[in-house]
Amino acid sequence: MEYTLKDYKSSTKPSWCPGCGDFAVLAALLTTMTDLQLDPDDTAIVSGIGCSSRFPFFTSTYGFHSIHGRALPVAIGLSAARPDINVITLGGDGDGFSIGGNHFIHASRKNPDITYIVMDNEIYALTKGQNSPTSHDNVITKVNPYQAVEERVNPIMMALSFETSFVARGFSGDIAQLKSIIRQAMDHKGFSFVHVLSPCVQYNDKITFDSIKEHIKPIADDHDVTDRMAGMKLVFEPGYYYTGVIYKQERPTLQEKLDEVQSKAHPGHPEGQQVEELIQQFM
Amino acid sequence: MEYTLKDYKSSTKPSWCPGCGDFAVLAALLTTMTDLQLDPDDTAIVSGIGCSSRFPFFTSTYGFHSIHGRALPVAIGLSAARPDINVITLGGDGDGFSIGGNHFIHASRKNPDITYIVMDNEIYALTKGQNSPTSHDNVITKVNPYQAVEERVNPIMMALSFETSFVARGFSGDIAQLKSIIRQAMDHKGFSFVHVLSPCVQYNDKITFDSIKEHIKPIADDHDVTDRMAGMKLVFEPGYYYTGVIYKQERPTLQEKLDEVQSKAHPGHPEGQQVEELIQQFM
Amino acid sequence: MKNLVIRICGTAGEGVISSGDIFALAVARSEYYVTTFRSFPSEIRGHGQCSFQLRMSEEKAYTTGLMTDVLIGLNEEAILSNIKLLGSGGILILDSDEVKNKFEEFSGIIKYRIPITTIATEKASIRAKNMVAIGIMAGLVPQLELKEQLKKDIKKRYAKKSQEIIDSNIKAFEEGYKYATENLKREDNLASMTMEKSGPKLIMSGNEAIALAAIVAGCRFYAGYPITPATEIMEWLALEMPKVNGTMLQCEDEIAAVTAAIGASYGGVKSMTATSGPGFSLMSEALGLASMAEIPLVVVDVQRGGPSTGLPTKTEQSDLNMAVYGTHGEAPKIVIAPMNVEDCFYQTINAFNFAEKYQLPVILLSDAAIGQRKECVDKIDLSKIKIENRLKHTRETDTGLYVRYKNTLNGISPISNPGDKGGAYTATGLEHTEICQPCSTPEVHKMMTEKRFKKLETATQDFIPAKTYGPDDAKIGIITWGGTTGAVLEAVDMAREQGYKIQALYPRTIYPVPNQWLNSFVEGKEMILVAEANYTAQLLHNLVYRLNKINKDIKLFEVLKYNGEPFSAREVFDKVDKVIRQQMLKYTTFELEKDESYKF
Amino acid sequence: MKNLVIRICGTAGEGVISSGDIFALAVARSEYYVTTFRSFPSEIRGHGQCSFQLRMSEEKAYTTGLMTDVLIGLNEEAILSNIKLLGSGGILILDSDEVKNKFEEFSGIIKYRIPITTIATEKASIRAKNMVAIGIMAGLVPQLELKEQLKKDIKKRYAKKSQEIIDSNIKAFEEGYKYATENLKREDNLASMTMEKSGPKLIMSGNEAIALAAIVAGCRFYAGYPITPATEIMEWLALEMPKVNGTMLQCEDEIAAVTAAIGASYGGVKSMTATSGPGFSLMSEALGLASMAEIPLVVVDVQRGGPSTGLPTKTEQSDLNMAVYGTHGEAPKIVIAPMNVEDCFYQTINAFNFAEKYQLPVILLSDAAIGQRKECVDKIDLSKIKIENRLKHTRETDTGLYVRYKNTLNGISPISNPGDKGGAYTATGLEHTEICQPCSTPEVHKMMTEKRFKKLETATQDFIPAKTYGPDDAKIGIITWGGTTGAVLEAVDMAREQGYKIQALYPRTIYPVPNQWLNSFVEGKEMILVAEANYTAQLLHNLVYRLNKINKDIKLFEVLKYNGEPFSAREVFDKVDKVIRQQMLKYTTFELEKDESYKF
Ligand SMILES: Cc1ncc(C[n+]2csc(CCOP(=O)(O)OP(=O)(O)O)c2C)c(N)n1
Numbered sequence A, B: 001m002e003y004t005l006k007d008y009k010s011s012t013k014p015s016w017c018p019g020c021g022d023f024a025v026l027a028a029l030l031t032t033m034t035d036l037q038l039d040p041d042d043t044a045i046v047s048g049i050g051c052s053s054r055f056p057f058f059t060s061t062y063g064f065h066s067i068h069g070r071a072l073p074v075a076i077g078l079s080a081a082r083p084d085i086n087v088i089t090l091g092g093d094g095d096g097f098s099i100g101g102n103h104f105i106h107a108s109r110k111n112p113d114i115t116y117i118v119m120d121n122e123i124y125a126l127t128k129g130q131n132s133p134t135s136h137d138n139v140i141t142k143v144n145p146y147q148a149v150e151e152r153v154n155p156i157m158m159a160l161s162f163e164t165s166f167v168a169r170g171f172s173g174d175i176a177q178l179k180s181i182i183r184q185a186m187d188h189k190g191f192s193f194v195h196v197l198s199p200c201v202q203y204n205d206k207i208t209f210d211s212i213k214e215h216i217k218p219i220a221d222d223h224d225v226t227d228r229m230a231g232m233k234l235v236f237e238p239g240y241y242y243t244g245v246i247y248k249q250e251r252p253t254l255q256e257k258l259d260e261v262q263s264k265a266h267p268g269h270p271e272g273q274q275v276e277e278l279i280q281q282f283m
Numbered sequence C, D: 001m002k003n004l005v006i007r008i009c010g011t012a013g014e015g016v017i018s019s020g021d022i023f024a025l026a027v028a029r030s031e032y033y034v035t036t037f038r039s040f041p042s043e044i045r046g047h048g049q050c051s052f053q054l055r056m057s058e059e060k061a062y063t064t065g066l067m068t069d070v071l072i073g074l075n076e077e078a079i080l081s082n083i084k085l086l087g088s089g090g091i092l093i094l095d096s097d098e099v100k101n102k103f104e105e106f107s108g109i110i111k112y113r114i115p116i117t118t119i120a121t122e123k124a125s126i127r128a129k130n131m132v133a134i135g136i137m138a139g140l141v142p143q144l145e146l147k148e149q150l151k152k153d154i155k156k157r158y159a160k161k162s163q164e165i166i167d168s169n170i171k172a173f174e175e176g177y178k179y180a181t182e183n184l185k186r187e188d189n190l191a192s193m194t195m196e197k198s199g200p201k202l203i204m205s206g207n208e209a210i211a212l213a214a215i216v217a218g219c220r221f222y223a224g225y226p227i228t229p230a231t232e233i234m235e236w237l238a239l240e241m242p243k244v245n246g247t248m249l250q251c252e253d254e255i256a257a258v259t260a261a262i263g264a265s266y267g268g269v270k271s272m273t274a275t276s277g278p279g280f281s282l283m284s285e286a287l288g289l290a291s292m293a294e295i296p297l298v299v300v301d302v303q304r305g306g307p308s309t310g311l312p313t314k315t316e317q318s319d320l321n322m323a324v325y326g327t328h329g330e331a332p333k334i335v336i337a338p339m340n341v342e343d344c345f346y347q348t349i350n351a352f353n354f355a356e357k358y359q360l361p362v363i364l365l366s367d368a369a370i371g372q373r374k375e376c377v378d379k380i381d382l383s384k385i386k387i388e389n390r391l392k393h394t395r396e397t398d399t400g401l402y403v404r405y406k407n408t409l410n411g412i413s414p415i416s417n418p419g420d421k422g423g424a425y426t427a428t429g430l431e432h433t434e435i436c437q438p439c440s441t442p443e444v445h446k447m448m449t450e451k452r453f454k455k456l457e458t459a460t461q462d463f464i465p466a467k468t469y470g471p472d473d474a475k476i477g478i479i480t481w482g483g484t485t486g487a488v489l490e491a492v493d494m495a496r497e498q499g500y501k502i503q504a505l506y507p508r509t510i511y512p513v514p515n516q517w518l519n520s521f522v523e524g525k526e527m528i529l530v531a532e533a534n535y536t537a538q539l540l541h542n543l544v545y546r547l548n549k550i551n552k553d554i555k556l557f558e559v560l561k562y563n564g565e566p567f568s569a570r571e572v573f574d575k576v577d578k579v580i581r582q583q584m585l586k587y588t589t590f591e592l593e594k595d596e597s598y599k600f
């Protein structure tokens, strides 16, 4: 049997506002899952809290709409316990870079085989528009009515410094490229981070499809994705958002390391030890 | 009246093990405070939890031994509310890069005028020796008895990617350099991060005064501390720990931005508004 | 008391809430009392139905009323789910362009079918339907003279929009007004209704009242993280705090927010943070720190439906246990719950006073309903507000030393702030001696535990005693707290009309509750009901032992609601009525309905 | 019951704890029962004094005993703070090289002055003083035949060290043994003491028992973050979990740990995390998620002195309120407290069974004293242990749909795991319908709240009933929980010897406590004491209403200790005795001491 797009869609109509950038991410992910012919019952989408985090309700796979900022550890627990399940994690810029920022660092260290998509609208949308760690200085909201007082974070540069093993940026105005990026991310063995510029049409008029278009530049073909320093150079270039795959590194995944640990733990017992044997030590 | 070293020492004898690297940091900071002639009553040292975080008890300034991982937000709150106080923050690698990692990102964004010293022994010492985010692969502890499963974080690279406005590394085996670094950090206007390699003689025999000595290299004099990319290049160089000031950027501090906000909030009232005036809007 | 209750309902996109807001403001500025209630879906952006109810009155009212006098409905679905709230003689105004249903089955009400959509589109714009609606509302009662104030408020509301939009809204409003005054054949109660003006007053939401009171109390540091339904506190302070040279800091999460507030308060600056359930849970560890290190702190929890992410836009009183017990170890705190918007103001002042005086965290438990609704507040006389400050540090007369955690008789120790000369100490969450040395000996832990709790004991003498409402000789008592209080007080009134004598007790400090408040209340009562909006009867469970101890024979009953909506007075009354009847059945054999003996 | 209590004390660097550990192991392996208690300072590395007490016995003992029979002291300060624990006829062994004090003022005890330091330095090394000490201990009772086992265990302990160190330790041990058997002029009780062996048994700490039981219960995922005194659970599982193909994951903090465990359990794998107070507070929000999304989860809190960072190495039972109420909103959980090491094993099995069966978080409240001490556990018969698994998902017979949160009669809904065909659903912390759609309508919130609590109601039928100890016709009852239980049971025995009839009730599931347990216990009692190691009488406050309800005239008393040390049986007895005497004074005018009438 072949899965078609509609096998991945839930019967729930997305509750996003018409025009929301997140629709494009949904479309791209649904297509990618179809292309990969993932069994929806072997797939789980984990999110935090936010408009973007409502995502799991709109697919027919397993889903976990968890709590604000904790999508990554939930996903890592799931994936470590159930390496047979395709785990996809997603959320917003507030969820991922504000309250959840630390988990991003440590997920990168662990390198679980999961894809993490952040829909960055540079705003806290679900709570009706407060500035987020990625908001530009010109985003004046009710919590910063006079001016911004903080610098923006640079998610790509952070990921490179965390040695995230796959780092890419997409734009919800370019679904074709987004699909290709998500496909590569999901093909990647390890923790793949996809930063998607995904406008909110309701609460942030500073970052729109049009304004983003002016600042993005697809990464040149000759970019060496295995060179982290080259990736750094791209992000250091001012004024532009490069889109495409920025960095990619092959290294053992968390699951592989945990397998190694298991085989080291019971060298003589290929199947593992019996519980009875563990009790011996207390005698 | 001139302050002498003993005006900064508390009567409590440090409870650290003989030979602990943290003694050097204490010595360097006490000297720096003396050099700067800080009024001990105008100075507050904020820490988290860990061996290193016991530090405030060993000085005679104000101190706040807070909770695990939260030294930075406590210090930021204090410093934002009381810009007249010299605020120094310190702790360990577990405190700062494990549980407290996210606050490091956001402190860097806020750029408060505080110095943050991390005593990195690449281990959780107070809890008797578990591997930490900076532990090398060869650190086998009771929580990773078979092998390490995670990559180390690179605190300096992270700081550079967070655009921390002052980034330096010292070594408790070189007090003279450490003093000079801490002095520069405290002179810096903004958030200054000092990463100190500070061995634990009790729980981590992989990182000792001797082993560190073999891997450190003082930064060359011609290094351009204002060039973040140059800083990145230093950290990308394998096998070495560069010591000295890696990066320095002048930009408005949190306190300055908050001052700006205040003056924008009451343009016509240099002294600020009266509470009565705020009530008007509800009439 | 003369009063008029109006409800407007429609889909979220139709501006129902903003029209209600504008109308409420204008009513208050026209010197009538007003109180409001809004209900909207928790969807990202509403597709669902909303409604806004307001009650204007001569005297201060506790709730938005039992039934509505006027219902304005912009679509059929909205009307159907609200029409049962119209009392007999009530007025239904509907948009005849949108609603074809004649609602024949609803008799005893007056129906005005007005082509609201047509008026809006022809005279202004389809987006101005809500302005037509408030024009009609004002036009129903021209004698109350709301028109000019409404025009001012509409202009103010849209001040930042284009002149075109402002003009269009005003036009729509005027047309609605004109239509009501000129075209309706009025045979209803409102036509001749009069209402006395009661002088100038303030109007604000509960969240605004808390934010304003914080500044009045001397708070000059706020740190927060956005969360529904508490965000408005942060938003208001972001704008206003810098005006008084205070600081409002947005943090990366609630842990950073509360610890920043603790840091600032350690610095000697009165500090606050506000959040709702999920953020409050995250603050749990830090609250223990403030309690242990004895740092004054005010934490506002604007409760919403729980547990977990729960029902972000709905109301509930289910965080009381968390507020009292939600920290590991034994960490004394004080918990205060305001009963309405005005009380938000005064209880916030108390919260700061207690926090400073007793050097501990004070939790202010508001809720989504109070936080979001606008209500009148009597003019605030700043000169009458007492502000407390923390005890200054002093040195021991004998040794010349400063003993930060001195175990005094009342438990309160002198506290220094960084910068105070000779006051340097190290605050810590470790158990410590009086002079701040980490210490885990049995003697010290015992002594310091007792010292910290002694402060609570001392504090109880400072609390504003719980108030009662209703006759002292009532045999039936009802205890309530926070947002349920208004409904209970009105239910007491309803009960009186039905011949029941009931007395209510409503403490504002809900932890710890001093014995004496309960003693005098329980005396003479035969049964006590405890009304609160949660499932597990949290206040009742906190008081039950003592109620029993005072009177072993007292009968205790839960009056609970836990569906995300606030209690109405009618619901409280119905539950009370049911309990009383059931109880009476035990003592009577005859038909209750026909007998009056159960009325005390 | 024949038993022998030995206490060794000295400074932290002298290896007191490890000598005690080795001795306890050897005792158990020699087929005697043993139980231990260690006390050490919470300093980074001890400069302070430690002590280690062990009790070996023919039958299982509840505590390490009231008084010690033998005290071995390596320095004067240590001896002075422990000597009062020596009963009359007790034996004091001291290092005559270090201690000059003759302790003349302590009479009625036998003192052996042995040059421990000299023996160690001359025959082995100064670092082997502790080995000389255990040699002496074994040499005091050669008839108990501990020597060979001790040598084995010393070798095992130092297996990873150089042969030189092993040899030196064995030598020191042998010399101590020799000294005791050859040089002491024995006139003490131990000289001729005999003790029956009771067959092979296990010895482990409470933390190890929990970790082992988790694996037995089917747990194959653990995530954690180090914290005293819970870290050993994580450390043991780090080593052992991979052996059974399970996963132990170190996380960046406790929030990540608990959410990872929730993720794994959502994945169908039984999961656990363990922590102590500060970490437990941080888990507060996530516990609400597990409760709302109905994800099975076991969370162990090894309680330590609080609040805040508190007293990391000391014990307390002060997290009960937090365990029950420490989450915003109303989030049903089950709370279990094991009474000793063996119970840690069986209650952990229960915790997993409840979590899986009722799809909710179960909190296991251990404490520092139980967690750290080693005790004998009877051989575990795996075939007798019942393991429960979560209800498999099924489709509705009529619609063919899978209804994840079906509101069944007992509240338990069928649960699917990722990978289960046709079982896909989205778990959420938002309020939701039976088919997992976010929903905030009043009807749904009410229904689902009731459904979630219905599970608790159902669960109570599954609990192992609280046990009683002591005569059924006692008029005095004492209720206790967790780590205080052992002391209470021994106090009941002491009371019997004193002529009091007291009955104890000790539930292991401490929330919710089913009514029937209390009903039958309260019946016939005149007064009930509740003993627990905290300041605010947390269990008492949770039960008090129902105790009163069952018997309005019941007299209730708190028996509390809150200095970081566990209760001893003597302390429980003394407090009980005092309460009883005070009560009796109300009814008698004559001198109590001389009258027996107060003994029921
Ligand atoms: C602990 C906690 N704090 C705060 C909130 C309130 N909250 C919900 S979503 C959100 C931010 C959403 O921003 P983002 O992650 O960027 O998602 P978006 O809505 O923009 O897609 C916040 C602050 C919460 N649910 N939980």
Ligand SMILES: Cc1ncc(C[n+]2csc(CCOP(=O)(O)OP(=O)(O)O)c2C)c(N)n1
Residues within 6 Å of the ligand: B049, B050, B051, B052, B053, B068, B091, B092, B093, B094, B095, B096, B119, B121, B123, B124, B125, B126, B127, B132, D225, D226, D227, D228, D254, D278, D279, D282, D309
């Ligand atoms: C919330 C919380 N979790 C865990 C702990 C236990 N704990 C205390 S210190 C520490 C780690 C200390 O490591 P580090 O910060 O590197 O300091 P060091 O002792 O090495 O100087 C941990 C895990 C705690 N106190 N609080």
Ligand code: SF4
Residues within 6 Å of the ligand: A015, A016, A017, A019, A020, A021, A022, A051, A052, A121, A125, A126, A199, A200, A201, A202, A203, C044, C045
């Ligand atoms: S509010 Fe913004 S982010 Fe949310 S659904 Fe609407 S457009 Fe999308």
Ligand code: SF4
Residues within 6 Å of the ligand: B015, B016, B017, B019, B020, B021, B022, B051, B052, B121, B125, B126, B199, B200, B201, B202, B203, D044, D045
């Ligand atoms: S344990 Fe390690 S870090 Fe702690 S005081 Fe001793 S040497 Fe220093």
Ligand SMILES: [Mg+2]
Residues within 6 Å of the ligand: A050, A092, A093, A094, A119, A120, A121, A122, A123, A124, A125, A132
């Ligand atoms: Mg966003």
Ligand SMILES: [Mg+2]
Residues within 6 Å of the ligand: B050, B092, B093, B094, B119, B120, B121, B122, B123, B124, B125, B132
């Ligand atoms: Mg460390």
